[in-house]
Amino acid sequence: MLELLFKSKRDASNLQKRANDSGFISSFHETLFQNQQHYIISINKPYTNDERQQLIKSICDFLLSEKCMEWASSILTDYYYYEDSDEIGQIMEIILGMRLGERPELTELLEEWGEREFVEENVEMLLESREPVSFDSWSKFRLKKLQDRQMEYVELAIDEYKMEQEYQMFLHMLREYLSTREQKKISIHLYSTPFGFRFFDEGFQELDRDQLLAYMDKRLLTNHPLYVDSYTIAPLLSLAPEKIFVYSDDHEQNLIRTLQNIFEERVNLLPLRYFPESFLYTSLDAANE
Known part of the structure; x- marks a missing residue:
């Protein structure tokens, strides 16, 4: 049985849903840990190699599609102090486009790195655990390189956002010039x-x-x-x-x-x-x- 301890109920629920959608039997319950509310999901460990790869894929997809975007959003608000929801939304759109491969002109500026391979390797080790694992602590230390990578995405997206804003101002100015x-x-x-x-x-x-x-x-x-x-x-x-x-x-x-x-x-x-x-x-x- 793989037991993961979460601080966030949303994270626990989302990962459990992915596991359930992939055919794994899981349970969800709340607990007090260090006087704070935590959430535990328990997932039956896979028996075959195919099942193991499917569970690894489910956890990797959760990390790469959901947690990476969440980390990027936190960097915007906690590190760069963005507060305006419209600005945050536009920058996050750029980051999402980069992660989906829709902004190659930006992602090619990043140093090549096997992001998924790195995550898969660490998730494989996670499956070997015989004790409950704090997901937040595990991701903080084992996936630090992945979290640092999100800083690079955010920096590029902010630069692109500022350029796009400047470009829109330039267009507005030229349209005004043209009208006169x-x-x-x-x-x-x-x-x-x-x-x-x-x-x-x-x-x-x-x-x-x-x-x-x-x-x-x-x-x-x-x-x-x-x-x-x-x-x-x-x-x-x-x-x-x-x-x-x-x-x-x-x-x-x-x-x-x-x-x-x-x-x-x-x-x-x-x-x-x-x-x-x-x-x-x-x-x-x-x-x-």
């Missing part, structure tokens, strides 16, 4: 190339670099050099067109997403083949003359 900017062109057609976008006006006359520079509000590059590139975003903000037609076969590229975020309903995405091909060559011929 006088319209210089009715529409702009952007044709995607491996070297960036070619600009065409509403009559499909190409605007070369010198023409774009003549329209450009130089304050955009001075005030926002980190986010506003001088080749696409700054010219578009300066021209303030009513419609922007983007011709590309890769609508998921970061720059196009940024254009959508800034110009919103003004942006229309189209495949490359929709661009009138004759105007591409007309512009090239004019440039060569």
